[in-house]
Amino acid sequence: MRILHTADWQVGMRAAHLGDKGERVRLARLESGRRVIDEARREKVDLVVVAGDTFEDNGVDRLKVREVAKILGGAGCPVYLIPGNHDPMTPGSVWEDASWGEFANLHILKESVPVEIAGAVLYPCPVAAGDSKEDPTAWIHAGPEKIAIGIAHGSVENAGYEQVMPIAHNAAALRGLDYLALGHFHSKTLYGDAGGAFRMAYSGTHEPTDFSEHDSGNVLVVEIPNHGAAPQIQTLRTRSLxxxxxxxxxxxxxxxxxxxxxxxxxxxxxxxxxxxxxxxxxxxxxxxxxxxxxxxxxxxxxxxxxxxxxxxxxxxxxxxxxxxxxxxxxxxxxxxxxxxxxxxxxxxxxxxxxxxxxxxxxxx
Ligand SMILES: [Mn+2]
Structure with a gap:
């Protein structure tokens, strides 16, 4: 099983501190989004996961929401998205837009329940509203039969500028996951387990948002041979700027x-x-x-x-x-x-x- 892991597109980010250059920076987020999908097709992945904060907030211009749906709709494989703390699953959210229904490959995962797909089970942890002090992955008890992939959004220990939804540093091992795709921290970060395998990671944002980030502007392509095997993680550059x-x-x-x-x-x-x-x-x-x-x-x-x-x-x-x-x-x-x-x-x-x-x- 081969997945492309991305997160934190933050489409609609204002970048007001960049003055008249902000528009160029905003456009780059969509440009690089197209590059993510080009990589998904080139790498022939089985699925794409987007681990939250696809949008800056739920008030983003609906034309931009449609543009993102159209980009992801062209992935040539299923795409699974969870809402993050910037675009939580609330009434009137971006996730209610009709454009998501126009592409058969797009799946918004709105509940914390297992989702069976060909060859694997997904364990999504969508953000419902605001902050929570609970580990969003706590409900997961993955069975031993199939490849188990978690998708969550929050802060592992001290990761991220905003401390939200604490996630255990060994969450993948605790929940029995082969891989835990994380969103929220914009810098690429891989977490190794006691056996030396990397089973959880922040892909980081696909396009940098700040000078303080390190190694942002990438996506991860993760190959999971079978349940229990160590994933092979490859970093692909997607940034425009x-x-x-x-x-x-x-x-x-x-x-x-x-x-x-x-x-x-x-x-x-x-x-x-x-x-x-x-x-x-x-x-x-x-x-x-x-x-x-x-x-x-x-x-x-x-x-x-x-x-x-x-x-x-x-x-x-x-x-x-x-x-x-x-x-x-x-x-x-x-x-x-x-x-x-x-x-x-x-x-x-x-x-x-x-x-x-x-x-x-x-x-x-
Ligand atoms: Mn976030």
Whole structure:
């Protein structure tokens, strides 16, 4: 038995913090959804499971719901979905939309009851409403005859930004499952059992949603030879966009310039969102290179954000200081430098100093 495991499509995610780039990011979620289905067909899987949070919430535009149904409807094999905590099974939910009935291969699993399919039994754990303190897999007692596949949505130990529905770290073993397909945590995570087999996993989201995720933007293809055998798990990349998080501590003059070169060399900037966190020392000779880094971060990528509140100017001051005339210009710059390098460092003064440098370069 060969299954494709995906989750957390979060279609309808607003991505408001990305400003006018949010729309590109929203579209990518559907684009990558099509890629998931392409993989299902290419890998000739027996079924697809979607382990919750297909949608951002139950108020998502119904045109988007229909679009998702159409994408999944083209899988060429049965698709089983459970509602998650973002799109729970409540009156008026996305799961009541008529489009789900238009594709014979789509099955919304609305109850926690075993579902017999060819060659296996599914044990779905749909989210009914809101949060629960109970392990959603607790009802499962899989028999020994057939391949047993659980589908659940919640937090294993500390997995996930929102702690919801706690799932035991050894749930697959406890419930007698060959594989437990999990949703909620957006980063791919595999859980090994005492015998070294991986019987439960978060596939992670098919398309990244945040800079804090690691190894998101994939689906898992899981081969289960027979009941009791260790599953073989393969990771396939489905993401359209790369979310890169750079963190750099500058400790030597010249490092800033090398960072600029590195950022300028990153491939596919039009498909990349970048967060660049700088800390350490801003050396006098590096001010121009910092300007270059800022220009690259903010201009070269689909989206870029630089955080440099923890970058502190060294006491010598930037090289351009020595060209400043005596008087109020020099005094103002010195004062900003002192504040920026104070204890605690003043980020506003740092930014003002940077702006001062830019204006001064333009003026001379
Ligand atoms: Mn969730």
């Amino acid at each position: 790369e979310w890169l998080s750079y963190r750099r501590k500058i400790e030597q003059p010249g490092e800033m310039g090398r960072l600029a070169v590195e950022l300028d060399g990153l491939s596919a900037p039009e498909h990349t969102l970048l967060k660049c966190v700088l800390e350490g020392t801003l050396f006098g000779s590096d001010h121009e290179a910092l300007g270059k880094v800022m220009e690259i971060v903010e201009g070269r990528f689909l989206f870029g954000r630089a955080e440099m509140e923890r970058l502190v100017p060294d006491q010598g001051g930037p090289d351009w200081f020595k060209h400043l005339p005596n008087g109020y210009l020099r005094d103002a710059a010195q004062e900003l430098l002192a504040q920026a390098g104070g204890n605690p460092p003043d980020a506003v003064a740092s930014a003002a100093l940077m702006e001062f440098a830019r204006l001064w370069r333009e003026a001379i």
